[in-house]
Amino acid sequence: MERLIINGGKRLDGSVELQGSKNSVLPILAAAAATGTVSVLHNCPGLSDVDAAMKILRHIGCKTERQGHTVIIDSSCAYGSEIPDSLMREMRSSIIFLGALLARFGKASVTAPGGCEIGLRPIDLHLSALRQMGTDISETGGFLNCNCPNGLSGRHITLSFPSVGATENIMLASMGAKGETVITNAAREPEIVDLAEFLIKSGMKISGAGQSVMRISGNGRFHSAEHTVIPDRIVASTLMAGAACAGGKICIRKAEKEHLAPVIPVFETAGCRFSFGSDEITVEACGRPKRVRYLRTMPYPGFPTDSQALFMAVAATADGTSVISEKIFENRFRHVPELIKMGADIRVEDCCVAVVEGVKALHGAKVSACDLRGGSALAVAALGAQGKTVVENIFHIDRGCENFENVFAYLGADIKRAQRAGE
Ligand code: UD1
Numbered sequence: 001m002e003r004l005i006i007n008g009g010k011r012l013d014g015s016v017e018l019q020g021s022k023n024s025v026l027p028i029l030a031a032a033a034a035t036g037t038v039s040v041l042h043n044c045p046g047l048s049d050v051d052a053a054m055k056i057l058r059h060i061g062c063k064t065e066r067q068g069h070t071v072i073i074d075s076s077c078a079y080g081s082e083i084p085d086s087l088m089r090e091m092r093s094s095i096i097f098l099g100a101l102l103a104r105f106g107k108a109s110v111t112a113p114g115g116c117e118i119g120l121r122p123i124d125l126h127l128s129a130l131r132q133m134g135t136d137i138s139e140t141g142g143f144l145n146c147n148c149p150n151g152l153s154g155r156h157i158t159l160s161f162p163s164v165g166a167t168e169n170i171m172l173a174s175m176g177a178k179g180e181t182v183i184t185n186a187a188r189e190p191e192i193v194d195l196a197e198f199l200i201k202s203g204m205k206i207s208g209a210g211q212s213v214m215r216i217s218g219n220g221r222f223h224s225a226e227h228t229v230i231p232d233r234i235v236a237s238t239l240m241a242g243a244a245c246a247g248g249k250i251c252i253r254k255a256e257k258e259h260l261a262p263v264i265p266v267f268e269t270a271g272c273r274f275s276f277g278s279d280e281i282t283v284e285a286c287g288r289p290k291r292v293r294y295l296r297t298m299p300y301p302g303f304p305t306d307s308q309a310l311f312m313a314v315a316a317t318a319d320g321t322s323v324i325s326e327k328i329f330e331n332r333f334r335h336v337p338e339l340i341k342m343g344a345d346i347r348v349e350d351c352c353v354a355v356v357e358g359v360k361a362l363h364g365a366k367v368s369a370c371d372l373r374g375g376s377a378l379a380v381a382a383l384g385a386q387g388k389t390v391v392e393n394i395f396h397i398d399r400g401c402e403n404f405e406n407v408f409a410y411l412g413a414d415i416k417r418a419q420r421a422g423e
Contacts, residue, residue, distance in 0.1 A: 003392045004405055007414035008364060008385035012248030014411045015280075018236055018255050019045040019402045020069065020229035023306075024191040026093055027168040028198045028229065029053045030100040032073040033062055034175045035202050035222035042228040044071040045402045048395065052091035056083055060101070081105040085142070095123055098146065099169035102135060103176030106148045112139060125166035129157045133173055133181070154179030154217060162187040162212070162299045168195060171216055175204060180217040188212065189300040190259045194230045201225035233259040234306040235401055238376050240267050240283045241310040242408060245317070245384030249284040250411060257281060262303050266292060270314050291320035291358055297327050309335045309377035316344040316381060318358035326352045335374030338367040342378075342385055364389040369396040376401055383413050392420075 020043035030053070032039035044050060044066070054064045057073055060080035065072045081101045088094045088111045101108035112123070127137055127144075132155045136147045154177045159166055167187040174181040186192065188210050196209030199216075202225040208214040236255050243250045244267060257264075257276055264274055267283065271290040275282045292315060297305040305328035315322035316339055326332045333354055336346050342365045345357040364387030369375025375396040382389035391397075394417070397404050405415045 001392065001420050002394055002417055003390055003420060004379055004394050005416050005418050006379060006382040006389045006391065008246070008382050008387065008389065010246060010383070010412050010414050012243055012246050012250055012383070012408070012411040012413060015251035015253060016239065016407055016410065017253045018231040021191060021194070021232040022047055022049055022400045023164070023234070024194040025050055025229045026053050026091070027096045027172065027191070027195045028227065029057060029071075029073065030096045031172055031175065031195060031198055031202070033057055033060060033075045033078055033097070034100040034103040034172060035225070036076055036078070036104065037202070037222050038072065038074045038076070038224045039202070040224075040226040041071045041073070042069060042226070043231075044069050044229060045232065047398065047400060047402055049091050049093075049399045052087070052094070055090065056087050056094060056097055059083065059087055078104065081107050082109040083111070085111040093165060095126060096165060096168050096172065098126065098144070099130065099172030100175070102130065102146060102148060102152060102173050106151060106176065108146045110144055111142050112144050123165070125159055125161065125163045126169045129159070129166055129170045130173055132157055133170070133177055152177035154181040156182045156184070158184040159186065161185070164189050164191065167192055167214075171195060171199065174216040175199065175218060176220065180215055183214045183216070185212055186214040187299060190230055190233065190256070198225060198227045201227055230259070231256050233263070234304065234373065236260055236281070237263050237307040237310050238380060238401065240272065241314050241377070241380045242383050242411070243283045244270055244272050244285045244289050244314040245380050246413065247286050247384070248412070249282065251280055251282045253280045255279065255281045262301050263307055266295060266303060266311060270318065288360070289314050289318040289358070291315065291318040292322045294323045294325070296325035299328070305329055305332060306373050308332060309374040310380060312336075312339065312346070312354060312356060313377040313381035315356040315358060316346070317360065317362060317384065318356070320358055322356045322358065324354045324356060326354070332374070334370035335377050338370070338378050339381060341365040341367055342381060342389065361386050363387050366390045366392070369393040372396045372400045376404070379404065379415070383408065383415070
């Protein structure tokens with residue numbers, strides 16, 4: 001098992017290029033399976049979750065090729081509509097393949113995603129929408145068996161919550177549906193807009209992506225498309241949190257300022273200073289972070305749940321008390337006991353509110369990543385901590401951050417990846 005070893009206290013300085021968005025590329029890879037054509041995707045990050053999605057594509061008969069950050073998918077020869085449990089488990093968000101398989105084959109068989117590290121992640125909204133579009137769904141032995149006896153039909157679907165995954169699954173299923181689908185209370189995340197742009201390039205008609213009401217239609221005919229995946233706004237906030245914890249000045253190249261609009265004011269309140277170029281953001285921080293009185297996670301354009309743990313690492317050494325309320329996932333404070341091992345003073349109330357009393361400094365400790373963003377938060381906190389921190393279970397971090405240690409080492413951090421002693 002690999003781990004990160006970090007000797008904190010080194011100021012960060014330099015310029016790095018932001019990776020492509022994990023949460024964007026995964027549904028786009030699923031969409032590529034449904035086109036029956038060749039899709040060329042640029043800016044695909046090298047991540048274990050992307051590898052897992054490509055394994056699923058190959059399992060169902062697609063040809064895939066990676067050339068650096070470009071991935072080419074030929075789905076003309078795809079034939080399989082069943083994804084085995086072993087592949088479903090490799091990537092927790094593989095449920096987005098359901099809509100794509102239904103669009104392509106009119107049937108799909110996948111295992112129901114179980115509990116995961118940040119909460120139960122129910123898929124009731126996904127299944128309800130797919131049923132409304134004409135899918136019969138039965139569950140046997142942990143498998144969801146889905147069939148569309150009369151094909152998929154466009155419907156007016158109202159989501160009770162703007163779920164990102166459910167919105168994506170509806171968009172993907174719409175690729176194979178007759179008539180127009182209208183989603184009310186659709187998710188508005190930048191990744192939804194990116195998926196819509198790929199689908200439009202492939203032949204779909206979509207309006208309202210990024211707004212609450214989205215209209216989607218197509219004629220079932222697709223053509224080859226080339227697309228560049230948007231930059232990863234959550235990795236951008238990881239770099240911002242690194243600067244805030246360790247101090248320093250980082251230029252984040254190929255960043256999209258608009259996607260970070262919910263995050264930048266919060267880091268400004270914490271004392272970071274920003275300057276902007278046409279596609280780059282420079283963040284500068286020195287001294288102790290300032291407290292943020294109250295922060296709550298919200299669907300976009302609110303503060304992202306994926307950046308909550310990262311910001312908590314900053315608040316841990318702020319000059320006062322910050323209250324952080326997690327409104328999206330019920331189990332997203334698993335980094336808290338680990339931050340406490342590093343000297344943080346945090347108490348969790350009612351499962352979803354963390355009261356963070358800023359301490360003067362954190363100290364190194366042996367900690368364990370419990371999920372992707374929580375794990376990144378521990379590493380980021382360690383960059384500013386006194387002494388040596390060992391972060392274990394870093395496979396979580398590798399799911400979403402490309403070359404985590406190399407990026408921060410390049411910026412001046414004392415960080416390296418090592419095997420556990422004796423391995
Ligand atoms: C996606 C992102 C994840 C991010 C989240 C919220 C990917 C691969 N993952 O996850 O990084 O943290 O959006 O921005 O893009 N819910 C239901 N029923 C459903 C679906 C969701 O109750 O059928 C609930 C979830 O349990 C959760 C909330 O809705 O409490 C948000 O989930 P959702 O927006 O669907 O997140 P994901 O698509 O799973």
